[in-house]
Amino acid sequence: MDLRDxxxxxxxxxxxxxxxxxxxxxxxxxxxxxxxxxGEESVAKYQEFKPDLVFMDIVMPxxxxxxxxxxxxxxxxxxxxxxxxxxxxxxxxxQAIMLGAYDFVQKPVDKxxxxxxxxxxxxxx
Amino acid sequence: xxxxxxxxxxxxxxxVTPEALARAIDEKKNTRMxxxxxxxxxxxxxxxxxxxxxxxxxxxxxxxxxxxxxFGYLTQDNVDTLLSESPSDYLLLGQTLVNDxxxxxxQFEDAIKEYKExxxxxxxxxxxxxxxxxxxxxxxxxxxxxxxxxRIYTDYITxxxxxxxxxxxxxxxxxxxxxxKSAEADYVVQQSIVGKYKAxxxxxxxxxxxxxxxxxxxxxxxxxxxxxxxxxxxxFLNVINGLFVVNESNESGTELTLEPQVISVNKExxxxxxxxxIPVTFSFGEVVFIVSxx
Numbered sequence: 001m002d003l004r005d006x007x008x009x010x011x012x013x014x015x016x017x018x019x020x021x022x023x024x025x026x027x028x029x030x031x032x033x034x035x036x037x038x039g040e041e042s043v044a045k046y047q048e049f050k051p052d053l054v055f056m057d058i059v060m061p062x063x064x065x066x067x068x069x070x071x072x073x074x075x076x077x078x079x080x081x082x083x084x085x086x087x088x089x090x091x092x093x094x095q096a097i098m099l100g101a102y103d104f105v106q107k108p109v110d111k112x113x114x115x116x117x118x119x120x121x122x123x124x125x
Numbered sequence: 126x127x128x129x130x131x132x133x134x135x136x137x138x139x140x141v142t143p144e145a146l147a148r149a150i151d152e153k154k155n156t157r158m159x160x161x162x163x164x165x166x167x168x169x170x171x172x173x174x175x176x177x178x179x180x181x182x183x184x185x186x187x188x189x190x191x192x193x194x195x196f197g198y199l200t201q202d203n204v205d206t207l208l209s210e211s212p213s214d215y216l217l218l219g220q221t222l223v224n225d226x227x228x229x230x231x232q233f234e235d236a237i238k239e240y241k242e243x244x245x246x247x248x249x250x251x252x253x254x255x256x257x258x259x260x261x262x263x264x265x266x267x268x269x270x271x272x273x274x275x276r277i278y279t280d281y282i283t284x285x286x287x288x289x290x291x292x293x294x295x296x297x298x299x300x301x302x303x304x305x306k307s308a309e310a311d312y313v314v315q316q317s318i319v320g321k322y323k324a325x326x327x328x329x330x331x332x333x334x335x336x337x338x339x340x341x342x343x344x345x346x347x348x349x350x351x352x353x354x355x356x357x358x359x360x361f362l363n364v365i366n367g368l369f370v371v372n373e374s375n376e377s378g379t380e381l382t383l384e385p386q387v388i389s390v391n392k393e394x395x396x397x398x399x400x401x402x403i404p405v406t407f408s409f410g411e412v413v414f415i416v417s418x419x
Contacts, residue, residue, distance in 0.1 A: 013385065014363070016356035020346050059363075059383050086367020087382055088130045089374035090218075094150045097136075097143040104136060106129040106371065108292075108364050113137060 001122045004031035007049055008118075011035075011042035011065065012057040012084070017107070021055060021084070024111050028118065039063025043071045046079070053121055055105070055114075058085040058092055066095055073100040082117055084109055126284055128244040130371050131215035135222070140236055145227040153214070153221040153378075160189050162220045163207040164199060165234045172230035174198045214378035258299045259286055262403060274418045277324065278401065281369055281416055288365045289405070293341045296408040305402040308415050309393040311335065314358050316366055320381030325396060327415040328362055334410040359386040 008030055012018050018035045025033050034049050036042040040062045046054060054072065058065040065083060072079045080102045085092065088106040096104055103117055132150060135141045141149075161178070164170035170193070178192045185192070190204040199207075212220075219237065222228040228236070263279045289297065308315065310329035318324040330338060339357035340347050347357070363386060370381040400417025 014356045014360045015352055016343060016346075016360045019348070019353070020343070023346050059385055061385055086363050086370075088133050088367070088371050089380055089382070090130060090132055090150050090214075090378070091374070091380045092382070093130060093133055093136075094147045097147045101143075104133045106133060107360075107367055 001052075003029040003118070003122060006030050006053070006118070006122060007032040007034070007051040009034045009036060009042070009045055009049060009051040009054045011037075011039070011045075011054060011060070011068065013037050013060045014057070017057065017084075017109075021109060021114070024114065025118075028115060030118070039065060039068035042068040043075075046072050047075065050076075052080065053102075053118065054079065054081040055084040056081050056101075058083060058087050058096075066092070066099065069096060069099050069101055080121060126245065126280075126287065126368075126372055127215075127240075127375055128368060128371075129240075130375050131240060132218055134240050134244070135228075135236060138236065138239075140232060141222060141227050145222065145225070149218055149221040149225065149227065152225075153217040156217050156221045156224065158212045158216060158220050160193065160204065160207060161230065162216065162223060162233065163210075163212065164193070164203070165230065166216055166219070166237055167203075167207060168238075169203055169207070170198050172234040175230050213376045215375045217378075252295065255286065255290075255295070255297075255299070259283065262299055262302055274322075277322065277418045278416060280372070281324065281326075281418075282401075282403070284369050284372065285365055285414060285416075288368065292361060292364070293338060293407070298406045300404040300406060300411075302401050302403045304399050305396070305415060306399055307393050307395045308400075308402075308413075310413065311391060312358070313389045313392065313394050314355075314362050314386055315389070315394060316359075316362050316386040317384040318366055318370060318381050319384060320370075321379050322381075322418060323397075324416065324418045325398075325400065326362065326366060326417075327394065327400075327413075328358060329413040329415065330358075331410065334407070334412050337407070337409040338412060355388050359388060362386060 010018050010021050022033045034045055036045045038061045056065040069081050082103045083096045083101050084105040086107040093104050132146050161175035193199040194201055219233055308327040308329050311331045312335040313327050313329050315327045339354040342361040343357045366383050373379040396417045398417050398419035400415045403414045405412050
């Protein structure tokens, strides 16, 4: 799949974290990047844009990333949600896996790791 | 200290399936460490040597450790030391995955080596001078609070300084710490670590130092707007606290989480409990870190 057609949703309450990741994704040639600043907005934007990949923070206002993941997977079991969080502890990791997260990236986000995840996914489409 | 949870590393590397990892996280409480995995982790034996001893043990009725000594792989001192140390939680996870055949000894050996190389923030990062200052600070924690809190303070402050070096730079000197009951500055960014215990952490700075921290942390994506600067300093604190909770989870299985950060401008913020106030002088000015464990 051409990365220009790829749609990625970044969910993070930190404007810095969103900008940091979106600039990197743009540099990879990702054509469609959407942003959400809390859990509720993440679920709504997922339904609206049906992205190929989601990066989801965990500690967020309104709805946590774990709850947003649950709602997204309930509505679309094939959703590809990568948790990108500072709190990569075993409980959070286990919860995310059980709910169907695709991968888990510890903050500060390792850009090479993000690139690998996207390349892997793009290769499958 | 690690920059990622070992289980997440194994998952990222696709060395284990998500299902096997989730199962191992649950089951590791019943796992007993074996000398072979401990010796591989300590870099004292290779997976091949461990397999050799395993095979030999099938034909001779001898303990694993005794055979290691007999083959010259370990000394008796090595065996005693390895068995006397209480294992880190991430090793129990590794052992659980080896036990259920999700990982071979050889895969574990490669993984643990790469994990440590990639993610262990070593003491070498801190210069001799900074280290002396740091040890001085850490010593004071033992005159305050309980021994467990002193351990938490020590681990937190050590991780804090390593990450200041990693994200902001090494052009700083930590100053004498004091005990405070509130935080006050032009800008105070506060975040609570909650779970088995609670820790409140604040970054306090004047306007220009606040901008400097944001600028250094965000480097090439920096944007000179108040919203961006708040978000960058907030994320700097969030990343440090996140690494702290990951280390607690990785080392001792203690589960903690974080609350969203609160940013206050020109206010005095009362602390729930007394905290250590550590002023740090950077080349661009002074920034104060406050840590309160209770």
